[in-house]
Amino acid sequence: MKILVPLKRVADPDNANKVKPTADKVDTSGLEWKINPFDEYALESALRLTEDGKAPKKRLGEVIVVTVGPKETETTLRSALATGADRAIRVDAEDDALDGRMVAKALQSIVEAEKPDIVLMGKQAVDGDTNQVGQILAERLDYPMATFAATIQEEDGGVLVSREVDGGVCWLRLKNPCVVTVDLRIVAPESVYSLKTDKSFKHNDGVRFAALPAIMKAKKKPLDVKTLGDVAAGTELTAKYSKFEPPPQRAAGVKVADVAELVQKLATEAKVI
Amino acid sequence: MPDADDTHELFRKSCLRFAEEKIIPHVIEWEEAGEFPRELYNEAAKDGVLAASIPEEYGGGGGDMLHSLVRTEGLLPCGSTGVVAGLGSLGIALPPVMILGTEEQKKRFIPPVCRGEKVAALAITEPGTGSDVAGVTTRAKKDGDDYVISGSKLFITSGVRADQVTVLTRTSEDKHSGLTFFIVEKGMKGYSVSRALKKTGWWASDTAELAFDEVRVPKENRLGNEGSGFVALMQNFQGERLGLAFMGHATAEVVLEDAIAYSKERSAFGRPIAGFQVTRHKLATMATKVLAAKTLNHSVARRVLAGEYLVTETSMAKNFAAQVAQEVCYEAVQIFGGMGYCRETRVERLSRDARLLPIGGGTSEIMNEIIAKGLGL
Ligand SMILES: Cc1cc2nc3c(=O)[nH]c(=O)nc-3n(C[C@H](O)[C@H](O)[C@H](O)COP(=O)(O)OP(=O)(O)OC[C@H]3O[C@@H](n4cnc5c(N)ncnc54)[C@H](O)[C@@H]3O)c2cc1C
Numbered sequence: 155m156k157i158l159v160p161l162k163r164v165a166d167p168d169n170a171n172k173v174k175p176t177a178d179k180v181d182t183s184g185l186e187w188k189i190n191p192f193d194e195y196a197l198e199s200a201l202r203l204t205e206d207g208k209a210p211k212k213r214l215g216e217v218i219v220v221t222v223g224p225k226e227t228e229t230t231l232r233s234a235l236a237t238g239a240d241r242a243i244r245v246d247a248e249d250d251a252l253d254g255r256m257v258a259k260a261l262q263s264i265v266e267a268e269k270p271d272i273v274l275m276g277k278q279a280v281d282g283d284t285n286q287v288g289q290i291l292a293e294r295l296d297y298p299m300a301t302f303a304a305t306i307q308e309e310d311g312g313v314l315v316s317r318e319v320d321g322g323v324c325w326l327r328l329k330n331p332c333v334v335t336v337d338l339r340i341v342a343p344e345s346v347y348s349l350k351t352d353k354s355f356k357h358n359d360g361v362r363f364a365a366l367p368a369i370m371k372a373k374k375k376p377l378d379v380k381t382l383g384d385v386a387a388g389t390e391l392t393a394k395y396s397k398f399e400p401p402p403q404r405a406a407g408v409k410v411a412d413v414a415e416l417v418q419k420l421a422t423e424a425k426v427i
Numbered sequence: 428m429p430d431a432d433d434t435h436e437l438f439r440k441s442c443l444r445f446a447e448e449k450i451i452p453h454v455i456e457w458e459e460a461g462e463f464p465r466e467l468y469n470e471a472a473k474d475g476v477l478a479a480s481i482p483e484e485y486g487g488g489g490g491d492m493l494h495s496l497v498r499t500e501g502l503l504p505c506g507s508t509g510v511v512a513g514l515g516s517l518g519i520a521l522p523p524v525m526i527l528g529t530e531e532q533k534k535r536f537i538p539p540v541c542r543g544e545k546v547a548a549l550a551i552t553e554p555g556t557g558s559d560v561a562g563v564t565t566r567a568k569k570d571g572d573d574y575v576i577s578g579s580k581l582f583i584t585s586g587v588r589a590d591q592v593t594v595l596t597r598t599s600e601d602k603h604s605g606l607t608f609f610i611v612e613k614g615m616k617g618y619s620v621s622r623a624l625k626k627t628g629w630w631a632s633d634t635a636e637l638a639f640d641e642v643r644v645p646k647e648n649r650l651g652n653e654g655s656g657f658v659a660l661m662q663n664f665q666g667e668r669l670g671l672a673f674m675g676h677a678t679a680e681v682v683l684e685d686a687i688a689y690s691k692e693r694s695a696f697g698r699p700i701a702g703f704q705v706t707r708h709k710l711a712t713m714a715t716k717v718l719a720a721k722t723l724n725h726s727v728a729r730r731v732l733a734g735e736y737l738v739t740e741t742s743m744a745k746n747f748a749a750q751v752a753q754e755v756c757y758e759a760v761q762i763f764g765g766m767g768y769c770r771e772t773r774v775e776r777l778s779r780d781a782r783l784l785p786i787g788g789g790t791s792e793i794m795n796e797i798i799a800k801g802l803g804l
Contacts, residue, residue, distance in 0.1 A: 188440075228433075229433045229436065229437070232433055232437060233437050236437055363441055363444065363445070363474040363475060363476075364437055364438075364440075364441045365475020365476070366438050366476070366488030366489065366494060367489050368475065369434045369437050369475075369490075370434060370488070370489045370490060372434075372437075373432070373434060
């Protein structure tokens with residue numbers, strides 16, 4: 155089993171108050187970066203799918219992580235290598251030179267070269283929340299796709315995915331190669347099973363730690379660099395940002411005397427009923 | 428000066444995550460109880476944050492000295508220096524084994540500690556001698572193939588629970604060349620914990636007085652030759668003092684963060700207290716001190732990592748950061764007002780914990796003596 159996991163680094167949501175919108179972009183200087191949480195969950199799922207939960211030290215497949223971004227994003231890749239990914243690819247690009255379609259095009263070239271069985275990714279990045287790269291990628295590759303996966307079970311030549319939808323659970327059976335995007339429940343103890351992991355096994359809740367020996371070994375794992383020209387030649391940006399501004403300040407709340415006043419305010423001021 | 432590579436940053440983040448997930452939810456309970464569960468050693472070992480700079484072949488993390496130092500930065504936001512010091516006692520107890528031990532001794536005494544199965548402590552200080560480390564009177568007398576150890580040790584971090592203690596003893600009358608390290612193991616006849624000490628801070632770390640009443644120790648537990656203790660002790664102090672220096676700036680950084688946040692939330696006279704220039708300037712000065720201490724510590728640490736032996740600078744770093752921690756903690760408590768005097772806040776706990784920094788691992792006066800000597804005085 156070979157799995158490709160695209161990763162994006164995002165500004166730590168705890169620093170959101172430090173984000174300064176300027177005329178046509180968001181000033182990111184001085185921010186702390188971390189892996190987009192949903193991408194971390196995708197990586198954890200990929201690791202679970204390429205091991206026997208009982209003997210996780212022995213790798214039973216290959217996990218390749220890829221990011222599109224400037225040199226500093228290599229720390230993001232190395233942190234993924236330290237948690238267990240086998241090798242990494244960085245496509246060199248400035249954040250301003252990217253949109254969802256461009257990233258999907260770059261990933262498409264890498265998928266065509268690497269031929270993974272599964273592309274496993276976060277359902278969306280918590281910065282722009284656009285929720286589109288997985289879908290655009292699957293469309294471009296003409297691969298089957300499951301979004302918002304809550305559980306994944308490896309099957310012979312494919313995967314069985316469950317998605318939580320209004321009113322129940324939707325099951326999708328996909329043939330490899332495929333694209334799967336994951337939701338946060340995917341890192342629960344009983345969410346992901348490789349063919350080798352016994353169904354009675356429970357994984358540790360959440361994503362695994364990068365222990366120091368693994369961090370040291372990650373330095374020696376391969377990290378290839380490509381240029382955006384290598385993988386997305388001739389692609390133009392389709393999304394152009396013209397203006398950024400902070401969300402409006404929340405107004406202070408008001409106390410109401412009784413239900414009648416509440417209903418009246420909901421109707422005339424909040425205009426929600 | 429070699430740059431720290433991103434392994435240090437990644438490791439700091441792993442430690443921070445460990446602090447957030449495995450310590451913070453219980454920290455008040457453990458502080459009040461005066462200890463943390465022993466299983467935390469196993470957990471820390473499993474998550475790879477316990478023995479950072481011990482080579483992997485002995486079960487450690489295989490990192491360098493800077494990895495153990497950034498571990499302190501990563502763990503300290505847990506808000507209990509006691510937990511950090513308790514988990515960290517192996518960082519002072521194992522280096523003498525690494526420096527002096529035979530291959531067999533390293534294989535025997537190091538891996539169980541790195542796995543979190545055994546707790547290790549270092550015992551230098553005695554009721555009768557602290558600053559004058561070479562004044563140690565705990566005696567190890569040769570008797571056939573064994574040694575018989577008699578004496579007592581005071582203020583020993585993790586001493587109450589220790590399974591093995593790296594003990595500095597006197598094997599001859601020569602002040603400096605008469606010192607020898609031994610490993611004394613729990614269960615050896617005559618070895619006992621006399622009492623657990625109640626302290627100003629570091630509550631979650633057990634601190635003991637230990638008694639050695641004619642403890643018979645086989646020569647296989649002697650580290651190095653007779654008389655080799657002093658040099659290893661001095662080498663070990665360098666790591667310990669840098670560790671305490673890092674504890675200093677990390678403590679100050681954490682309480683500064685809390686003070687900034689609190690000053691924005693807390694209102695008085697109709698506006699956030701951060702709106703008073705007095706408070707703003709206080710915070711500005713605190714932040715400047717934190718940066719100065721942190722920068723000095725990192726610069727000394729990186730030079731030591733590159734192979735320099737910096738006794739004077741290490742003492743300066745320890746003194747400066749310890750002092751910064753006092754000042755910044757004092758002001759942070761002040762900004763918190765009454766809340767800063769209440770045990771539920773991180774600021775209150777860390778301000779008590781910080782008082783140890785100019786005392787432990789060599790007092791500020793002793794550091795200044797070393798610095799003065801370095802100046803040729
Ligand atoms: C919480 C805690 C944990 C500790 N953990 C350990 C541990 O794990 N292992 C261990 O071995 N020890 C440990 N210690 C002991 C610590 O290292 C000593 O307390 C410290 O070295 C000071 O020694 P002392 O307490 O005997 O003070 P003293 O040496 O009695 O000093 C008393 C005062 O006299 C001053 N003084 C002494 N000599 C001079 C001089 N030449 N010039 C000027 N002033 C001088 C000192 O600076 C100090 O102000 C710990 C202590 C504490 C409080």
